[in-house]
Amino acid sequence: MPVKLTAPQASSLLPVKGVKLGFTEASVRKPNRKDVLVMTLAEGSRVAGVFTKNRFCAAPVILCKDFLAQKSGIRALLVNTGCANAGTGDDGLSRAQQSCDALAALLNIQANQVLPFSTGVILEPLPVDKVIAGLPAAIANLQEDNWLNAAEAIMTTDIVAKGTSRRIQLCGKTVTITGISKGSGMIHPNMATMLGYIVTDAAVSQAALENVIQYAVNKSFNCITVDGDTSTNDSLVLMATNQAGNPEITEHSADFIKLRDALTDVAVELAQAIVRDGEGATKFMTVSVEGGKSVDECRKVGYAIAHSPLIKTAFFASDPNLGRILAAIGYAGVEDLDVNTLRLYLGDVLVAEKGGRAASYLEEQGVAIMKESDILVRVVLNRGAESVKIWTCDFSYDYVKINADYRS
Amino acid sequence: MPVKLTAPQASSLLPVKGVKLGFTEASVRKPNRKDVLVMTLAEGSRVAGVFTKNRFCAAPVILCKDFLAQKSGIRALLVNTGCANAGTGDDGLSRAQQSCDALAALLNIQANQVLPFSTGVILEPLPVDKVIAGLPAAIANLQEDNWLNAAEAIMTTDIVAKGTSRRIQLCGKTVTITGISKGSGMIHPNMATMLGYIVTDAAVSQAALENVIQYAVNKSFNCITVDGDTSTNDSLVLMATNQAGNPEITEHSADFIKLRDALTDVAVELAQAIVRDGEGATKFMTVSVEGGKSVDECRKVGYAIAHSPLIKTAFFASDPNLGRILAAIGYAGVEDLDVNTLRLYLGDVLVAEKGGRAASYLEEQGVAIMKESDILVRVVLNRGAESVKIWTCDFSYDYVKINADYRS
Numbered sequence: 106m107p108v109k110l111t112a113p114q115a116s117s118l119l120p121v122k123g124v125k126l127g128f129t130e131a132s133v134r135k136p137n138r139k140d141v142l143v144m145t146l147a148e149g150s151r152v153a154g155v156f157t158k159n160r161f162c163a164a165p166v167i168l169c170k171d172f173l174a175q176k177s178g179i180r181a182l183l184v185n186t187g188c189a190n191a192g193t194g195d196d197g198l199s200r201a202q203q204s205c206d207a208l209a210a211l212l213n214i215q216a217n218q219v220l221p222f223s224t225g226v227i228l229e230p231l232p233v234d235k236v237i238a239g240l241p242a243a244i245a246n247l248q249e250d251n252w253l254n255a256a257e258a259i260m261t262t263d264i265v266a267k268g269t270s271r272r273i274q275l276c277g278k279t280v281t282i283t284g285i286s287k288g289s290g291m292i293h294p295n296m297a298t299m300l301g302y303i304v305t306d307a308a309v310s311q312a313a314l315e316n317v318i319q320y321a322v323n324k325s326f327n328c329i330t331v332d333g334d335t336s337t338n339d340s341l342v343l344m345a346t347n348q349a350g351n352p353e354i355t356e357h358s359a360d361f362i363k364l365r366d367a368l369t370d371v372a373v374e375l376a377q378a379i380v381r382d383g384e385g386a387t388k389f390m391t392v393s394v395e396g397g398k399s400v401d402e403c404r405k406v407g408y409a410i411a412h413s414p415l416i417k418t419a420f421f422a423s424d425p426n427l428g429r430i431l432a433a434i435g436y437a438g439v440e441d442l443d444v445n446t447l448r449l450y451l452g453d454v455l456v457a458e459k460g461g462r463a464a465s466y467l468e469e470q471g472v473a474i475m476k477e478s479d480i481l482v483r484v485v486l487n488r489g490a491e492s493v494k495i496w497t498c499d500f501s502y503d504y505v506k507i508n509a510d511y512r513s
Numbered sequence: 514m515p516v517k518l519t520a521p522q523a524s525s526l527l528p529v530k531g532v533k534l535g536f537t538e539a540s541v542r543k544p545n546r547k548d549v550l551v552m553t554l555a556e557g558s559r560v561a562g563v564f565t566k567n568r569f570c571a572a573p574v575i576l577c578k579d580f581l582a583q584k585s586g587i588r589a590l591l592v593n594t595g596c597a598n599a600g601t602g603d604d605g606l607s608r609a610q611q612s613c614d615a616l617a618a619l620l621n622i623q624a625n626q627v628l629p630f631s632t633g634v635i636l637e638p639l640p641v642d643k644v645i646a647g648l649p650a651a652i653a654n655l656q657e658d659n660w661l662n663a664a665e666a667i668m669t670t671d672i673v674a675k676g677t678s679r680r681i682q683l684c685g686k687t688v689t690i691t692g693i694s695k696g697s698g699m700i701h702p703n704m705a706t707m708l709g710y711i712v713t714d715a716a717v718s719q720a721a722l723e724n725v726i727q728y729a730v731n732k733s734f735n736c737i738t739v740d741g742d743t744s745t746n747d748s749l750v751l752m753a754t755n756q757a758g759n760p761e762i763t764e765h766s767a768d769f770i771k772l773r774d775a776l777t778d779v780a781v782e783l784a785q786a787i788v789r790d791g792e793g794a795t796k797f798m799t800v801s802v803e804g805g806k807s808v809d810e811c812r813k814v815g816y817a818i819a820h821s822p823l824i825k826t827a828f829f830a831s832d833p834n835l836g837r838i839l840a841a842i843g844y845a846g847v848e849d850l851d852v853n854t855l856r857l858y859l860g861d862v863l864v865a866e867k868g869g870r871a872a873s874y875l876e877e878q879g880v881a882i883m884k885e886s887d888i889l890v891r892v893v894l895n896r897g898a899e900s901v902k903i904w905t906c907d908f909s910y911d912y913v914k915i916n917a918d919y920r921s
Contacts, residue, residue: 160850161843161868192839194853194869227836228870414822414912422917428635431600435569442568445602460569461602462636504822505910509830 108389108478108498110381112265118252119270121281122306123147123346127247128258131239133232134187134225139258141236143208143243144182144302150346152179153314154220155322157339163191164201164231165221166338177217182342183208183236184300186261186287189338190223190231200233207237211244222300224261224287224338256285259300262507263287267378273367275360278351280307282367286375301326301341301375307364308353309345316356317365318343325372329380329496330411343368380496385503388420391496392482396447398489402439406484407495409437417500420480425471427456434484442486450483451475516797516886516906518789520673526660527678529689530714531555531754535655536666539647541640542595542633547666549644551616551651552590552710558754560587561722562628563730565747571599572609572639573629574746585625590750591616591644592708594669594695597746598631598639608641615645619652630708632669632695632746664693667708670915671695675786681775683768686759688715690775694783709734709749709783715772716761717753724764725773726751733780737788737904738819751776788904793911796828799904800890804855806897810847814892815903817845825908828888833879835864842892850894858891859883 124146131141146152154173156166172179183204190197205219212219223231256266268285288299309317322341347353354364381389392410397403410416413433419426430449434442449457452474456466474480532554539549554560562581564574580587591612598605613627620627631639664674676693696707717725730749755761762772789797800818805811818824821841827834838857842850857865860882864874882888 159843161839161852192836192869194867227840418913418917428600431569432567432635435567444569459602461600502910502913505826505913509826
């Protein structure tokens, strides 16, 4: 079960002027589930994206990067679940292109104004005929208030739909931000098998939008891990529809930071929701690494802890097996780390210092904290001023079950 | 259950002249199990060791490195299970030293001629009084033919004892090699929660012994992974007792390669046994990466596959979910990898090429291979002449169960 995470109310996902969403059940892999999403954007919208660094990036990812580089003026997004269209070679590219061609024809736009996304099983051909056959129905129900349906239409092994909204004031105008995401396995920085779509109706310059997406992804989706696997299809798209009536926000605007932080806040919530819905998760762990010489070394320590199956199974068992955390810190790859000067906390309890267990630590303190569903692991390296936070979940029987059964 | 691995017969583990082994049940952590091993070496024996690179290396590892550097002439080894004496700070060092002092006094040697080893739970104080109290009993049963008991005495979560022997001819003399190992979780290169002891009665120079241990470890213990965790206590010790009557083998001897390869062969068998007995293992996987530009990039690809929980759970399910393997190759970190020129084989079946599924591949071929308990995953990068083999096992319910329950 997801860790302190429930699906949003339909009414809590606020419509964003200039965005409409339509979905259908196209039976891409299985019947009777929402599996195709169409999103349309008002003319003049600006779009930025970040994508997986996997060398086997999927066909739709290749097209997305290409179309964004062409600065064609993106007007629609097309998402299917059930098939990732990855590891599919030239044929996969052709099928992704066909889906864009078909949607473009129906919407009377150019094919390179459609960004395609796929998620699901790798190495199988995209049943593009099914996707195309579903487009008229998806277009027929395009609406501004379809966000919850949209969040449901992009789910794969997700248990709950993920979405959130914010309202802020920019230069006296009310600006809305709504985002949705999916993903619960193959989650790793750079990035997850995850899709994220965040839209605001604010007017934002392209440069500012690119700046914000890099900032936001480094604070959110690049700080989560479920199983250390980096997907072929990860995509985060940030869109601004220019409908709120505010003066265009640039990187030099007084309100730039305000908008950036609000968008980042949405990205963090969506990223954390993916971990809370991590495959088989029963605990949500925040690994905070502080006092590092560099962000890089903090990330090494954080991910060594967050990736360790030994630690993740101990958390599943609510066992304060802190030695496994020390071991992970030790093998994180920080060559000159002095294990005698760092401190390890569980919650706010000091559990290790001077290379060993803290004299003040009582096992029952660890046991009490381990019973919680949200747990903070805090490592203070005491050698610098940098810090990072990594979010992850535990490793349970159900993780194995879900991933052993996924294709069947 | 271990994958095609059974404990050796007592008679198959050959005595090695100059080595005696004694054990006892010292109740270090639990009663009624062999948990202390004493090994004595004839005067004039040569000893080389390689140890964990974990920054939180355990107290006994620190002493081992120190004593070996002192060239004190090692005469005994002392191993306890039940407690790793790691993450224990200065107190841990003191306790490890006390155990060496006690054994040295009983054997009438110097404390720095005793190498100590511990394996078990991290971050708890070594009950050194129990270890010391058990020493007289262990010494009382020191025998040359105690190898199977010795292999059993160093087990922790291991299901079966691990040991093997070889006999070779060097310059007309019969030389014996016997080795034992333990470990089944926290297994990762550089090195595993694993202990390995290999002894030969050959006369070998110190330089040749150091050369061989580096060679052998890189071909064996540094090529295995169960869960990606690198332990605080890993140690491999190679010993030569100079009792076989052969002329001393140096790096320039005609028979150097013969001895090196026989010792390496023992190391490979012991290392593979650890994977076959991997926690919860039901399959043994050989990941062969060939045609790389460098050994390093081959290792990156091999370990990306061998560490992936998604791949390991798919193997547990006997599911030829090959897309997960392609995804792992893609995120292995080989920056300029061309996914269109590599080939992926399962056993001898070509499953992927040109960035996608091979046209000739039939799902039933993959299904048939996945039913085997020993499976070869072969990646041909087609960009160079280097290759590596990595050995790992699958990821099952029982892995979670074992590691969630380990301390209880």
